[in-house]
């Protein structure tokens with residue numbers, strides 16, 4: 001078993017996280033159950049922040065809350081002094097309900113609505129990351145109507161696409177996000193923003209992808225953006241105060257993944273930025289980063305109970321669990337791979353290879369193919385590792401299956417941060433039919 005954070009095998013042979021035996025957690029909270037190792041989240045957050053401090057660089061580490069947005073999680077991010085990225089009014093609302101300081105909230109998205117921008121203005125958030133010309137003009141007009149100002153970054157696409165293991169340099173980046181840096185759009189946006197009275201341009205933002213394992217993509221992107229900044233300093237006397245280099249730092253899901261320590265990415269990126277800005281005679285900007293997955297991904301475990309099985313002789317054995325694509329759509333959505341153990345018998349010898357099926361009416365609802373396990377029986381517990389990012393946040397009610405609860409564990413204590421959805425919750429938006437049919 002690869003161990004993440006505080007995960008251990010205790011003397012009963014049970015998986016233990018944050019000092020809590022997951023078998024007892026399953027008895028108390030039921031399954032499926034999302035468990036977060038809070039100490040590991042804190043450790044990651046601190047490592048990012050310390051890296052900036054050690055290099056003497058002013059920074060904001062913004063948690064990309066789309067990875068897992070909940071009031072408790074946002075409060076944890078605040079405890080650790082992180083900033084917060086939101087990509088919708090719903091995530092902003094969650095942040096407000098959590099009492100998160102508005103000035104450290106950044107609003108992302110390629111199609112923010114008028115209502116969303118108004119909400120950002122009402123809450124006086126720290127920054128809107130402007131994605132396109134429509135938004136730039138809409139935001140300036142809304143600020144004008146309200147007699148307010150708003151800090152902005154322009155999101156640019158540097159023409160580097162990270163395909164997890166390699167990078168494609170494209171002249172004309174084919175992406176729905178941001179202003180293209182190569183074809184003049186970014187420069188046009190810059191000129192427009194500089195002429196505007198209400199929006200205050202702090203700098204640029206770029207985010208090249210997700211689950212990236214090497215630093216090359218980041219440093220290539222940083223180089224291109226800084227080169228452009230040097231050009232804009234000469235031609236428009238524009239000097240960026242902030243350079244936001246996004247998130248996307250990869251984590252280990254299975255042994256195929258070989259990431260760096262999350263903070264190591266940051267170290268290499270900053271060094272490149274320092275080198276390049278010095279070379280081009282630019283002041284070192286404040287650096288913002290936006291980790292999502294690398295803050296919470298490997299801190300999350302999903303605990304399931306095993307139920308039925310189906311043996312297809314000579315082909316494979318399916319073991320079904322009490323969750324699936326409802327609580328983790330990533331395998332079905334993009335073939336994501338996971339590791340898992342029998343949490344109540346971790347030390348038992350592996351006896352067979354099974355495939356873990358979800359309970360949804362969908363053949364594609366498979367969680368893990370070809371998992372080596374001891375012989376499991378109904379009621380055994382399966383712990384799937386690394387489900388902390390894009391698990392709960394993508395959970396859904398397909399087949400009207402209630403969403404599982406989320407607990408935080410730390411220092412031998414467990415705390416419920418999202419309760420289990422009830423059947424009443426499931427029908428609470430439904431209205432009875434008023435129309436009657438004449439017989």
Ligand SMILES: *Cc1c(COP(=O)(O)O)cnc(C)c1O
Nearest residue numbers: 064207210247248290291292293
């Ligand atoms: C999704 C996203 C992130 C976070 O990505 P991770 O891979 O979870 O670190 C950061 N910034 C932007 C703009 C994003 O869209």
